[in-house]
Amino acid sequence: MTAEPRTHRTAPVVAGLLTALVGFTSSYAVVLAGLRAVGASPEQAASGLLVVCLTQALGMLWLTARHRLPLTLAWSTPGAALLAGTGMVDGGWPAAVGAFCLVGALILGTAAWPRLGALIAAIPVPIAQAMLAGVLVSLCLEPVRAFAAHPLLVGPVVLTWLVLLRLAPRWAVPAAFAVALVVLGASAARDGGVTGALLPQLAWTTPELTWASALGIALPLFVVTMASQNVPGVAVMASYGYRVPWRETMVVTGLGTAAGAPAGGHAINLAAITAALAASPDAHPDPRRRWVAAHTAGWAYLVLALLSAALTALVSSGPDGVVETVAGLALLATLGSSLAAAAGPADGRESAVVTFVVAASGVTFLGIGAAFWALAAGLAVRWALSFRRRGTPSADAASGGAERDAEPETDAAAVPDAEPEPQTSTR
Template identity: 45%
Template sequence: MSEQTLSGGGRRDYLQPVMAGALAAIVGYASTFTLVLAALTAAGASPQQAGSGLMSVCIAIGILNIVVSWRVRLPVSFAWSTPGVAFLLTVGEPVGGFPAVAGAFLVAAGLILLTGLIKPLAKLIGAIPAPIANAMLAGMLLTLCLAPITAVGEMPALALPIVLAWAIGMRFARRYAVPIAVVVTGILLATTTHLPPGALDGTWPSFVPVMPVFTLDAIIRIGLPLYIVTMASQNLPGLAVMKANGFVLAPAPLFIVTGIASGATALFGGHTSNLAAITAAICAGPEAHPDKSKRWPAPISAGVVYLLLAPAASLAAAFIAASPPLLIQAVAGLALLSSLAAALSGALAAEETRLPAVLTFVTTASGITIIGVGAPFWGLVAGIGMMVLLSAGLKPVRDITGK
C-alpha cells in the first residue's frame, strides 16, 4: 500500500468510500434479507437450511467484493439476486423438495459460468449504449431517491434530522455529507429501536449441506428462469451502472467468478450471486469519492460488512427488522442523489438519443414485471428498440402541434 494511503491525508481520503461501501452493504442486506429467507422457505427449505443459504451467500458476495475490487482496483460490487428470490417466492416447492431446488441453483450457476466462457455472448451483453445505460440507471435510482422525501412525510421526527445533517454536510463538508447522515441514522436507530422479547432466541446460523437432486421439473421451473432473471435484472443493470459511472468492465471474467460462487453456495442452500445494481451506484458513484480512481475501497468495505453480517445474521436480522425500513432507504436515497443527477445528465446529453433514453427511463422507473423479468430489462429493450427504429431512417411521429 502506498505511503499516501498510510498518511493522515490518505486515511481521510479513503474514509468516504469506506463509509459508502458500508452503507451499500447495510442497505443491500437490510432491504431484502427477509425476502431471501421467505423465498427459500417457500421453496421447501427448513429454517436451518434457509439460514444456511443466507449465510453462504453473504460470505460469497463478501469475498467477491473484497477480492475482485482489490485485484482490479475498480469499484466492482456484487450482491445476491433480489429479482431471483422474488421469482423463487412465486414458484413454490418443486417435485423433489429443497434438494431439487439446490440442483436448479447449480444449473443456473452453470449457465452463468457458460455465459462467461462463451466470449461473444459476454461481449454482446456488455455492449450497452451509454445513453441507454445512464437512463436505465436513473430509472432504477428514482424510487430510492424519493425515499428521503417520503420518510420526511411519514416519520418527520426521525427523517428530518438525517436530511438536515446531510444538507448541512453538503454546505460545509460536501465529501462527508453522506457519512454524516449515516452516523446520525445510526445514532437514531440505536436510541429508538427496541427489540421485541425473544428476538434473539435461537441458535446462530450454521452451514447445512444440501445434496442436490436434478429434476426436469425444478430445472425448467426454477433453474432456467432464475438464470434469465439474474442476467436480465441484475447483471445487465450492474454493467449499465458501472458504464454510467465511467467504468467499462470486461463482463466475461465477472460472469465466471459469479458462476463459480453461485455453484458453491448452491451446495449450502444459497441462490445466485451476481453483479450489484442499486448498491453498485453507491460504491461506484460520485458520493463514494469525487476521484474515480479512489472509489475501489468502497466494495471492499461492503465485503467486510457482509462477512460480519454472515455469522451474526440472527442479531442483525432482529435489529434491522425492528428498524423502520424507510429510514434505511432514506439515507441510501440521499447517497444516490448525485448518481441520479449524473445519470440523467448523461442520458439526455445527446439530442439524437434523448427520446430512446427517456423511454428507457420511464420504462425502468415504472417497475413493471413481465414473465418474471423486471423493469430494467424492459427499459433496455425499449430504449435500444427505439434507437434501432430511429437509426433505420424512420421519422418520429409529429405531435398534435405539428412540431
Template identity: 55%
Template sequence: MRGIARPVLAGVVTAIVGFGGSFTVVLTGLRAAGADEGQAASGLLAVAVGSGIVAVVLGLRTRMPISIAWSTPGAALLISSGVPDGGFAAAEGAFLLCGALIVIAGLVRPLGRLIAAIPGPIAGAMLAGVLLQLCLAPVQALHEVPLLAAPVIVVWAVTARFARPWAVPAALVVAIVAIAVTGPGLGGVDLAPAFVWTTPTFEPAALIGIGLPLFLVTMASQNVPGMAVMAQYGFRPRLRGILVATGAATLAVAPFGGHAVNLAAISAALAAGPDADPDPDRRWIASVTAGVGLAVLGLGAGLATALLLLSPPILVEAVAGLALLGALAGAVTSAVAEPEGREAAIVTFVVTAAGVSFLGIGSAFWGLLAGGAMLLLHRRRTRTP
C-alpha cells in the same frame, strides 16, 4: 510496518463505507424478493463473505487494488421487481442465471463485447428507472415519519458537504439511534449470523424478469465502471479473470440468498487512488484489507436485519435512497448524454420506472426491450431517404 499502515487504513475505510453505505439496499431488496428474516440475513452474509474472499484472492494474485462488492443497483432492481412467482427460491434461481451469464461473459468474448455494445443511454435509462422509486423514499419518509427522517437527511446533507464518502454511514448511524430510542428493543431477536440454504427453483418469468436484468445492470453499472476507475489510476487487470471469479462467487452464494458479486464501482477509488498510498505498488494492500473487512462486517448481518425489522420500513428505504442518489444522477446523465438516443432513453426510463409486470416479467426487461426497439426505429428512420 509503517509502509503498510496507510493502505491498511484505507482498506478499513473502504470496507466500512462500502458496507455501511449500501447494506440497507441489499436487505430491502432481498426482503422485497420474498426472503424471510433468516434468508435476508443469510443473503447479506453470503455476498459480504463472497465479495471479501474474491477481493483477497484477486488482490494477492494480481498485486492490483481490485475492489469487489455486491451489486447495489442489482439489489435496487429486486425492490422494483417484487416477489416473483415461486417466491424467494425462484429469485435465487435468477441469481444463479446471473452468475452463470457473468462467467460466460468472461469466457466468451463475443458475449462480453455484446454487453459492452448496449447503448449507454439505454443502459443508463434502465438503471435510472430502477433506482427512481427508492430515491424518492427520503421525501416520502419526511412526510410519513418526519421526526425520524429529518435528522437523517440533515446529517447526510451536512456530512456530504465536508466528507462525502462518510455521508451515508453518518446518516445510517443517526437512523440506528432513532430506531434504538423509539423502537421496541432487540430483546428476543437472534443476532447470530447463519448461512441459510434455500434450494433454488427456475421459473421462466423470474429468469427473464430478474436474472437477465440483474446481469445487465451488474455488468453495465458495476463491472464496466469498476474497470474504468482502475484504468483511471493506471491499473488494467484482465477483465476475463475478474468476470470468471465474480461469476463463480455469485453461483456459490446464490443458494444462500446472495444476489450478485462484482467489481466495486463507487468505493473502488478509495483503494485504487493515491489517497490509499502514494506508491501504486502498495495499493493492493488496501483492496485486500477491504476484502477482509467486508467479510468481517458481514458477521453483523443478523443485527442489521433485526434493525431493519424493528424500524419503520420507509426509514430504512430512505437511507437506501440517499445511498443511491449519486448512482441515479450518473444514470440520468448517461441517459440524456446523446441527443439522438434521448427519446429511446426516455421510453426505457418510463417503462422501467412504471414498475408494471407483463406476463409475470418485471418492468426492467420491458423497459430495455421498448427502448431498444425505439432506438432501432429511430436509426432506421434517420437512414431512410
C-alpha cells in the same frame, strides 16, 4: 537505504478499512431493501447480506494475493436497487434465487466466451442507464414518503445526510446510516427490544428458475451489474495505471455469485466507487504497495459479515421507511448520473425516455417485471427510429455526423469484454 516512513506503512491498512467501511455502510440498506422486495424473509435477507460479504471478501483475498493489485470487489448496488424496484415475481423468493444463479452463470460466460460481452455492448448506454434510472426512482422517493409518515424518526437521518453532504460528502451516507441505527435502536427499545437472530447463519433456498425470473430479474441484473459496476471498475483501475485480469476476475465473481445465490446473495462484481479508495495514491505513494489496501478490505469484510444478522434484526424490529430512507439517499447520486447518461445525445433520446418511463412504471406483464420490458421497449423504439432515419435522407443529413461520431464510443463503453482481451482497454 532509508526505512519506509511509519505513515506509509499504515496508510494502506487504513485505506483498506475505510474502503470496507464506506462500501458496507453506504449501500447495506440498499441490499436489504432489494432482497426483501423480491420475497426474502428477514432471516433470508440476513443470510444474503452475510454471503455477499463472505464471497466478495474471499474473492478479494484471492485476487490480491495472487496478482498483488488493489482489486476490490463489491456487491452489486445497482443490482440490489433493481431488485427493490422489480418486486416479487412469479415463483417468489425461490425464483429470485434461481435468477441469481443464472446471473452467476452469465458472468462466468463472459470469461469463457468473450462474445457474450459483445451482446451487452450492443445495448446503448443511454438505454441501459435509462432502465437503471427508472428502477431507482421508486427507491429514491422513499425518503420523501418516509418523512411524511414519520417526520420525527426520519428527519434526523435526512438532516445528518444533508449536513455531511456539505462538509464531508464521502461520509454523508455512512453518517446517515449511523443515525438511522440509533433511531431504530431507540424505537426497538421502546417497543420491547430487538427480535430475530443476532448471530449470522446461512439460510438455504432451493433455486427455481422461471421465465418470469429469468427475464424480469436475471437479465436486467446481469446488464446493470456489467454496465454499472464491472465496466466502471475496469475504468477506475485503468485510470491509476492497473490492468484488471478480466477473465480471472469474472471467474471469481461468477463463481462467488453462483455459490452464494442459494444462500440469498444476489451478485458480486468489481468495485467502482470504492475502488478508488484502495487504488489511489492516498492508499500508498508506491503503486506496488496499494494491493495491501484491497487485501485489508477483504479481511474487514469478513468481520463485517459477523454483524449482518444483528443489523438485519435491528432493521426488522424498527418502523418501515427508516432503512429505505438511507437506501434512497445512498442512490441519489447514482440516479443523477444515470439520468445524465440517459439524456446524453439528443438524437435518439426518445428511446431512452421510453425506457425510463416503462421502468419507472413498475408494470408487470406476463409475470415479467418492468426492467425487462423497459429494455425491450427502448431497443424497439431505437430500432424503429434508426430505420426511419436510414430511409429518410434529410434526417440522415441532419443527424448523421453527430450520431456516427457518438455511437461507437457510447456502445463500446457499455461493457469492456466486447473485445477478446478487455483488460487492455482504458475506457
